[in-house]
Amino acid sequence: MTPPLLSVENLRTWFHTASGVARSVDGVSFVVNSGETLGIVGESGCGKSVTALSILRLIQAPGRIEDGSHIMFEGKDLVTLDDGAMREVRGNRISMIFQEPMSALNPVFTVGDQVAEVARVHGAGSRRDAWKRAVEMLTLTGIPSPEERAKQYPHQLSGGMRQRVLIAMALIMNPALVIADEPTTALDVTIQAQILELLSGLQQRLGTSILMITHDLGVIAETATRVLVMYGGEIVEEASVETLFGAAHHPYTEGLMQAMPQISESRERLNVIPGTVPPPTAWPSGCRFRDRCPYAWERCEQEHPPLYEISAGHTSRCHLAVEPERRAHPHLPLVEQTGAAV
Amino acid sequence: MNSDTPLLISAASRFGRRWIARDRATMVAAVLLLAIAIPCILAPIVAPHDPVVMPDPVGLKSKPPSDMYVLGTDKYSRDVLSRLLYGGRLSLSVAVLATLVSITLGTAYGAAAGYSRGLLRAALDRMLDALLSIPRLLLLIAIFAAWEDIPIGGFIVILGVTGWYGVARLVRGQVLALKAQDFVAAARALGSTQSRIFFRHVLPNVVTPVVVAATLGIGHVIVLEAGLSYLGIGVHLPTPSWGNMIHDGSDGIWGDWWMALFPGLAIVLTVMAFNVLGDALLRALQPRQQATG
Amino acid sequence: MAVFLARRISQGLIVVVLVATIVFFLIHAAPGDPFSAQMDNPAISESVREAWRKSFGLDRPLAEQYLRYVANVFRGDLGFSLSKHRPVIHVLGDAMPNTLLLMFTGLAGGFGIGIAAALAQVRNRGRAVDKILGGLSLAFLSVPDFWLALLILVAFSSWLAGFPIGGAVDPLNYESLGAGGKLLDRLEHLALPAVTLTLLYFPIIARHQKAALLDVIPSEYVTTARAKGVSERAVINRHALRNALLPIITLLGVAFPALLTGTVFVEKVFGWPGMGTVIVDSIGSRDYPLLTACVIFGSALVVTGSIIADILYRRFDPRLRDEL
Numbered sequence: 001m002t003p004p005l006l007s008v009e010n011l012r013t014w015f016h017t018a019s020g021v022a023r024s025v026d027g028v029s030f031v032v033n034s035g036e037t038l039g040i041v042g043e044s045g046c047g048k049s050v051t052a053l054s055i056l057r058l059i060q061a062p063g064r065i066e067d068g069s070h071i072m073f074e075g076k077d078l079v080t081l082d083d084g085a086m087r088e089v090r091g092n093r094i095s096m097i098f099q100e101p102m103s104a105l106n107p108v109f110t111v112g113d114q115v116a117e118v119a120r121v122h123g124a125g126s127r128r129d130a131w132k133r134a135v136e137m138l139t140l141t142g143i144p145s146p147e148e149r150a151k152q153y154p155h156q157l158s159g160g161m162r163q164r165v166l167i168a169m170a171l172i173m174n175p176a177l178v179i180a181d182e183p184t185t186a187l188d189v190t191i192q193a194q195i196l197e198l199l200s201g202l203q204q205r206l207g208t209s210i211l212m213i214t215h216d217l218g219v220i221a222e223t224a225t226r227v228l229v230m231y232g233g234e235i236v237e238e239a240s241v242e243t244l245f246g247a248a249h250h251p252y253t254e255g256l257m258q259a260m261p262q263i264s265e266s267r268e269r270l271n272v273i274p275g276t277v278p279p280p281t282a283w284p285s286g287c288r289f290r291d292r293c294p295y296a297w298e299r300c301e302q303e304h305p306p307l308y309e310i311s312a313g314h315t316s317r318c319h320l321a322v323e324p325e326r327r328a329h330p331h332l333p334l335v336e337q338t339g340a341a342v
Numbered sequence: 343m344n345s346d347t348p349l350l351i352s353a354a355s356r357f358g359r360r361w362i363a364r365d366r367a368t369m370v371a372a373v374l375l376l377a378i379a380i381p382c383i384l385a386p387i388v389a390p391h392d393p394v395v396m397p398d399p400v401g402l403k404s405k406p407p408s409d410m411y412v413l414g415t416d417k418y419s420r421d422v423l424s425r426l427l428y429g430g431r432l433s434l435s436v437a438v439l440a441t442l443v444s445i446t447l448g449t450a451y452g453a454a455a456g457y458s459r460g461l462l463r464a465a466l467d468r469m470l471d472a473l474l475s476i477p478r479l480l481l482l483i484a485i486f487a488a489w490e491d492i493p494i495g496g497f498i499v500i501l502g503v504t505g506w507y508g509v510a511r512l513v514r515g516q517v518l519a520l521k522a523q524d525f526v527a528a529a530r531a532l533g534s535t536q537s538r539i540f541f542r543h544v545l546p547n548v549v550t551p552v553v554v555a556a557t558l559g560i561g562h563v564i565v566l567e568a569g570l571s572y573l574g575i576g577v578h579l580p581t582p583s584w585g586n587m588i589h590d591g592s593d594g595i596w597g598d599w600w601m602a603l604f605p606g607l608a609i610v611l612t613v614m615a616f617n618v619l620g621d622a623l624l625r626a627l628q629p630r631q632q633a634t635g
Numbered sequence: 636m637a638v639f640l641a642r643r644i645s646q647g648l649i650v651v652v653l654v655a656t657i658v659f660f661l662i663h664a665a666p667g668d669p670f671s672a673q674m675d676n677p678a679i680s681e682s683v684r685e686a687w688r689k690s691f692g693l694d695r696p697l698a699e700q701y702l703r704y705v706a707n708v709f710r711g712d713l714g715f716s717l718s719k720h721r722p723v724i725h726v727l728g729d730a731m732p733n734t735l736l737l738m739f740t741g742l743a744g745g746f747g748i749g750i751a752a753a754l755a756q757v758r759n760r761g762r763a764v765d766k767i768l769g770g771l772s773l774a775f776l777s778v779p780d781f782w783l784a785l786l787i788l789v790a791f792s793s794w795l796a797g798f799p800i801g802g803a804v805d806p807l808n809y810e811s812l813g814a815g816g817k818l819l820d821r822l823e824h825l826a827l828p829a830v831t832l833t834l835l836y837f838p839i840i841a842r843h844q845k846a847a848l849l850d851v852i853p854s855e856y857v858t859t860a861r862a863k864g865v866s867e868r869a870v871i872n873r874h875a876l877r878n879a880l881l882p883i884i885t886l887l888g889v890a891f892p893a894l895l896t897g898t899v900f901v902e903k904v905f906g907w908p909g910m911g912t913v914i915v916d917s918i919g920s921r922d923y924p925l926l927t928a929c930v931i932f933g934s935a936l937v938v939t940g941s942i943i944a945d946i947l948y949r950r951f952d953p954r955l956r957d958e959l
Contacts, residue, residue, distance in 0.1 A: 056862055058858060058862060083867075087864045090862055090863060091862060091863035091864035098855060098859055098862075103856065104855045104858075105859070106856040106859075106860070106874055106878070107856070107878065107953065107954060108877045108951075109877070117860075117863060117865065118863045118864070121863060121864050121865055121866075121869075155953070155954050166859075169859075471646070472646075472650045475647075475650045475934060475941065476650070476654050476892075477892040477895050477933045478892065478896070479892075479895070479896040480914070480929070481654075481657070481658070483914060483918060483930070484658045484661055484662065484927070485661055487917075487921065487923075487926060488662045488923070565777075565779045565780075568779050568781075569779060569780065569781060569896075572779075572900075573918060574918065585779075588782055592785055599789075602782070602785060606778075606779060606785075609777075609778075609782065610774065610777050610778050610779075610782075613777035613778075614773055614774060614776075614777040616777075617773060617777055618773065
């Protein structure tokens, strides 16, 4: 087994604000292997974006990566790397694709300039070389008339094209890992499909690993080989994509699956997971999902569940792993009983 | 509208406690301002000497600071400290009153411009843009050079009348933004009349940036009046104002530095205090504004 | 672009005409003759006064005087300066270049130092540099223009260095200097007033620029730039600044009236032979034709400044460039 490309160990990113400490990422560990696509799925507020930003050390005050967190990449711990070396990594060995293509691009510089900037910053030759390389990347990402488009400004391009520009920016230095943070959320459904196809095609061509962050299970199904489900700043389930869709264990994952509307079904009401995500300044004791869980019992309040191993490569942070008989007695989640978290 | 007064007062006191007590610089500024303003207002009681009478035009002329004349005497043998106190009284009152005139006119015009439509709106907007392009100092110079003996009341009004355009633009912007907000539409859907909406919902939101503008504006007027007095067309001698004291003292500035230095320092400290307070006010009120936005 | 320019210029003309009208009626509505300083001289006989009145058209109805005046202005005839005994337009012609030179230097200095200060403050947020610069900014913002000018004059012409005490050139020796000497002389005389204006105006620029930068820095594209591996320095100096400069360009238009005010006082204190000195002198001598013309010119300058700012803004923001 080749060693993993990226190994995140006990990552904790906390935000020290005047109104308390928000533990947005609270002890997350996972690996990304070469050539694979790892998906991270969860609702907003679960900490997935913060995880992504933490890997590239893009967290700004009052946020901080706490001591005891390690992010091992190419033999170095990114958490303790000095600023200069970290900048070498960004855009070069690990790069990121952001969610909102319009706001992620600087409105006053041409698209070509912004793509070429990555190459310039990482010493890939003269301005002219960098520009040529940028145009090549734009061609690779399927942008028509790339020479002209490169000289245009972001506001002159459509949403789909801007996203392709972001992808070009992320791949121009042929990084080992690309972190895609909700790359299709801001796009129309038809464009979404094109972008995802583009990404997987480029991945095959260049051998890049992808960390795909999304709330959309459909995207996960299409692109990921392994999946992490995050909730409450933690990983609550880890499985291969087949296992996840075929035999999910954690009640939260179950809820997510059921919430997906199926075109084959005809129903009058959508399934929702009752309640809302608790605030990161005040995670509940014990299991963080218990107020919204249809199976929770006393143990869930008293004991914070560890990641139990269900089978090879499949873990779940749920006491049902050791007391599976409880699954036979679902009840109304606490949040529905009293109308508020207990 | 009477039922809203306690609301506004409690809001004001909440803000007062929040923004004055929180930041050290702001507290220093507030204390400084009081330290300057109170003695000035109480000048008739506190000043050691008469500001206008010339006790000894020959013997006491242009004396440096001493025990009896703490800040020295000017070239007419008058006590600089006393003149500074009386001058402050005058400069501060002029500035505050003129600013009051400005914000009243500005708010009225801005509200009218924000509420009007069509041709009237276009006309008001154009007028405002034009007025904003007139350099205030030059206009004031023209006015005060032409009219030499304006009583202090007229002086204040004219200062006020030339300074409301900024406030008007501010208020107009606020009114336009608020009109588009949902809570206004909601109020209207619930049956409130336009004027009730204005006084209950729009005006309180407009008050906050206007108060900030007023605080900073007082500082501007102090400097402006000083400038006019320095040029000889502001407050006329022998009545002291900080500006004309500098005018008096500017001839002798190479040797008798105290005559021009102290009034200038007084202006700098006072205006700095107003600026710091205005900034603190802006910071304290901004998050609220974002909440409604 | 042409349409836009035409619109702005015509708007500007309206403003100038408006100002001219206001000033005209103000001066003529004031008690006494516009030429009362000269008129009230008892040495001048009544017949001479009558003749003057007639020749200046003062015996005509006010409305007619006004129209004649406006027509004259558009023809380039701004009246006759009674205190300088020359046509107003000649007085202004001599004074304007000096004022423009000073204003331009003050503007360049103010913007240069202001932007540099804002960048330094933002890069060192919360540290000593930030607080010191902030304090200096505040102090210079609160200072009366003329007082600062006085202090600088005294400080640098007698106490500290030996800068000249006024004027634009050395009144005695200038003519006899060589070309290099003349340049040096001019620079020496320009130094103090220019420095004063810079100190007066950099705080406004610095404050607005700092606010604009702070506004822009949380933007997503700044995070993107960091994610690309761009150094923090370049992130602020290149990505953030370029966007934060846009509101500053607007400030250029707004800064003109303030700059004009400051220039008036600075010119007076330093004896700089520009429009400011002319204005102040004309107050003292009650030379109304001159004063009126100066106020009108001042407005025209302000309007021009704001038009230039508008044009620059459109050129610099690529989002607006196509809309022209």
